[in-house]
Amino acid sequence: xxxxxxxxxxxxxxxxxxxxxxxxxxxxxxxxxxxxxxxxxxxxxxxxxxxxxxxxxxxxxxxxxxxxxxxxxxxxxxxxxxxxxxxxxxxxxxxxxxxxxxxxxxxxxxxxxxxxxxxxxxxxxxxxxxxxxxxxxxxxxxxxxxxxxxxxxxxxxxxxxxxxxxxxxxxxxxxxxxxxxxxxxxxxxxxxxxxxxxxxxxxxxxxxxxxxxxxxxxxxxxxxxxxxxxxxxxxxxxxxxxxxxxxxxxxxxxxxxxxxxxxxxxxxxxxxxxxxxxxxxxxxxxxxxxxxxxxxxxxxxxxxxxxxxxxxxxxxxxxxxxxxxxxxxxxx
Amino acid sequence: xxxxxxxxxxxxxxxxxxxxxxxxxxxxxxxxxxxxxxxxxxxxxxxxxxxxxxxxxxxxxxxxxxxxxxxxxxxxxxxxxxxxxxxxxxxxxxxxxxxxxxxxxxxxxxxxxxxxxxxxxxxxxxxxxxxxxxxxxxxxxxxxxxxxxxxxxxxxxxxxxxxxxxxxxxxxxxxxxxxxxxxxxxxxxxxxxxxxxxxxxxxxxxxxxxxxxxxxxxxxxxxxxxxxxxxxxxxxxxxxxxxxxxxxxxxxxxxxxxxxxxxxxxxxxxxxxxxxxxxxxxxxxxxxxxxxxxxxxxxxxxxxxxxxxxxxxxxxxxxxxxxxxxxxxxxx
DNA sequence: GTGAAAGCGCTAACAC
DNA sequence: GTGTTAGCGCTTTCAC
Numbered sequence: 023x024x025x026x027x028x029x030x031x032x033x034x035x036x037x038x039x040x041x042x043x044x045x046x047x048x049x050x051x052x053x054x055x056x057x058x059x060x061x062x063x064x065x066x067x068x069x070x071x072x073x074x075x076x077x078x079x080x081x082x083x084x085x086x087x088x089x090x091x092x093x094x095x096x097x098x099x100x101x102x103x104x105x106x107x108x109x110x111x112x113x114x115x116x117x118x119x120x121x122x123x124x125x126x127x128x129x130x131x132x133x134x135x136x137x138x139x140x141x142x143x144x145x146x147x148x149x150x151x152x153x154x155x156x157x158x159x160x161x162x163x164x165x166x167x168x169x170x171x172x173x174x175x176x177x178x179x180x181x182x183x184x185x186x187x188x189x190x191x192x193x194x195x196x197x198x199x200x201x202x203x204x205x206x207x208x209x210x211x212x213x214x215x216x217x218x219x220x221x222x223x224x225x226x227x228x229x230x231x232x233x234x235x236x237x238x239x240x241x242x243x244x245x246x247x248x249x250x251x252x253x254x255x256x257x258x259x260x261x262x263x264x265x266x267x268x269x270x271x272x273x274x275x276x277x278x279x280x281x282x283x284x285x286x287x288x289x290x291x292x293x294x295x296x297x298x299x300x301x302x303x304x305x306x307x308x309x310x311x312x313x314x315x316x317x318x319x320x321x322x323x324x325x326x327x328x329x330x331x332x333x334x335x336x337x338x339x340x341x342x343x344x345x346x347x348x349x350x351x352x353x354x
Numbered sequence: 355x356x357x358x359x360x361x362x363x364x365x366x367x368x369x370x371x372x373x374x375x376x377x378x379x380x381x382x383x384x385x386x387x388x389x390x391x392x393x394x395x396x397x398x399x400x401x402x403x404x405x406x407x408x409x410x411x412x413x414x415x416x417x418x419x420x421x422x423x424x425x426x427x428x429x430x431x432x433x434x435x436x437x438x439x440x441x442x443x444x445x446x447x448x449x450x451x452x453x454x455x456x457x458x459x460x461x462x463x464x465x466x467x468x469x470x471x472x473x474x475x476x477x478x479x480x481x482x483x484x485x486x487x488x489x490x491x492x493x494x495x496x497x498x499x500x501x502x503x504x505x506x507x508x509x510x511x512x513x514x515x516x517x518x519x520x521x522x523x524x525x526x527x528x529x530x531x532x533x534x535x536x537x538x539x540x541x542x543x544x545x546x547x548x549x550x551x552x553x554x555x556x557x558x559x560x561x562x563x564x565x566x567x568x569x570x571x572x573x574x575x576x577x578x579x580x581x582x583x584x585x586x587x588x589x590x591x592x593x594x595x596x597x598x599x600x601x602x603x604x605x606x607x608x609x610x611x612x613x614x615x616x617x618x619x620x621x622x623x624x625x626x627x628x629x630x631x632x633x634x635x636x637x638x639x640x641x642x643x644x645x646x647x648x649x650x651x652x653x654x655x656x657x658x659x660x661x662x663x664x665x666x667x668x669x670x671x672x673x674x675x676x677x678x679x680x681x682x683x684x685x686x
Numbered sequence: 687g688t689g690a691a692a693g694c695g696c697t698a699a700c701a702c
Numbered sequence: 703g704t705g706t707t708a709g710c711g712c713t714t715t716c717a718c
Binding site for chain 2: 024069071072073074075076077082084089091092093094095097098101102105114115116117118119136137240241242243245246270271274277278297298299300301
Binding site: 037038039043051052 | 709
């Protein structure tokens with residue numbers, strides 16, 4: 023078996039309580055005893071058992087992230103950042119794949135058995151069943167990328183509507199009048215971005231040439247839509263892609279047909295993920311404030327863990343327009 | 355507080371022991387008592403506490419996956435498949451981001467505190483520090499995508515060399531003589547794929563036109579290398595990309611310059627991930643046996659968990675060539 | 687079939 | 703400062 027606190031106590035001739043005090047820096051321990059304990063710990067290679075600790079403390083020190091897969095570049099950034107923040111606070115991040123929340127066995131391990139003290143949910147498209155499930159539990163939860171406004175769970179979000187506004191205003195400011203928009207799947211963030219763009223154009227008396235993607239958003243979507251426009255001869259002077267990949271796909275189509283970006287057509291993306299940087303000009307992109315998302319959501323979760331009320335339950339963060347080399351004033 | 359086994363026992367007028375027996379299907383319990391217990395459990399919404407269980411059983415029921423980020427499409431597939439397999443066996447998969455294994459706090463939570471019964475390591479580029487760390491622990495570990503052959507940890511791998519051979523033979527079989535290869539970063543799998551292709555061509559008295567990528571492999575790499583070939587006028591009649599994204603990037607470059615795939619140039623990728631399916635013709639690709647990887651690695655881990663010796667410590671699985679529409683016989 | 691008792695490894699409360 | 707005692711929630715003997 024592995025070495026326990028009792029072994030350490032025996033080894034250094036003190037009680038388990040004193041050892042515990044040294045480990046946790048609680049209570050007063052004479053420096054001399056302290057050194058003895060530390061020596062014994064080192065010699066034996068002792069480390070506390072998490073299960074025993076969790077049992078007696080009633081908490082695990084583990085924060086879960088519930089997410090559907092590992093595909094997201096954007097997700098990865100947020101999660102990695104949140105992990106680092108939590109580590110500073112003594113919590114550890116553990117990721118759980120929730121491909122199908124409705125399956126009992128999925129829920130059992132994470133929720134029923136109280137393996138985490140709280141968690142983040144990133145589950146685009148899976149919200150309703152996940153949240154349905156969560157109602158029964160009293161665990162602190164922060165939604166990170168929720169797609170339905172329905173829930174009254176606390177969340178941290180990006181103001182996607184504002185993002186749409188920013189993208190549109192940037193292009194209008196450059197003199198563009200014929201602006202195309204390549205849409206993503208039926209998700210809240212896509213709706214918002216599009217709505218922001220549409221409203222902004224309307225304010226200027228313009229109409230958005232908007233065409234939808236399929237049920238995912240990737241390079242192919244941008245490529246296909248842009249090609250459709252080219253075939254039809256309805257080519258805008260500027261295009262907004264619902265994300266950087268889509269924008270890159272559109273650029274791909276334009277390049278193939280001899281249009282240059284940004285000389286002939288300006289293109290704006292979302293997320294500012296440098297995925298196609300050597301393929302297209304560096305994209306002008308609406309960037310998500312990843313560090314702030316991580317920081318704020320961790321802060322909120324820690325508040326809940328401490329049993330405090332949240333000062334603000336719903337946080338909507340502004341994105342930031344990063345101007346690259348894919349946009350320029352319209353040719354007059 | 356949450357409801358415990360004692361509450362259930364009181365509620366149904368039986369002892370905690372009997373309740374435990376019902377929960378775990380161990381020992382004999384009269385059907386009548388059994389029903390009483392189940393009713394009480396249902397009424398109280400009882401679920402066993404994982405910490406208490408782990409403590410007494412000496413195991414957690416959790417399997418960890420150590421991985422550097424969440425970016426991998428291929429990784430995602432493997433992990434999702436492994437998760438499902440493990441669930442069948444009563445284990446749950448928990449992912450841990452090990453961005454920097456050398457940091458003490460990272461290791462402490464996962465390893466020292468015995469939070470998992472065993473784990474998989476997917477850590478391209480991080481092997482040596484990770485494995486260094488692991489030596490101290492006696493936890494069952496299976497390497498899933500290791501890049502250095504150095505370790506004597508059990509692993510499940512794909513025979514990438516064979517994959518390179520398959521890709522090359524396919525093209526040679528179609529009559530191609532000028533074959534280009536677009537390489538990836540300095541990792542074992544890339545070396546192997548390339549070596550397989552080179553050796554195969556050599557056997558046929560041919561030389562591979564091989565050009566390297568940067569430190570990642572993505573669309574841009576394929577695009578850049580193919581463009582270089584076009585500029586130089588050294589355009590092969592067939593191209594192998596170290597992965598599907600790279601292959602797609604090459605196709606992008608060809609398309610832009612008026613070359614058609616597969617009519618003018620054949621292209622083969624690796625991984626068979628349908629990422630650019632609406633952009634390029636459906637790729638001919640060397641597919642990894644994801645379900646088998648998951649199945650076998652789980653099987654091996656379970657063997658280790660059961661304290662048994664592994665029948666085979668090192669498993670190298672053959673990939674499979676999936677012929678799509680991006681390759682055809684060379685124009686004579 | 688069922689339950690009483692003991693114990694997994696740790697910490698909090700209370701003495702000394 | 704330090705140790706004794708008790709108990710977190712559960713399972714595993716071992717009686718009955």
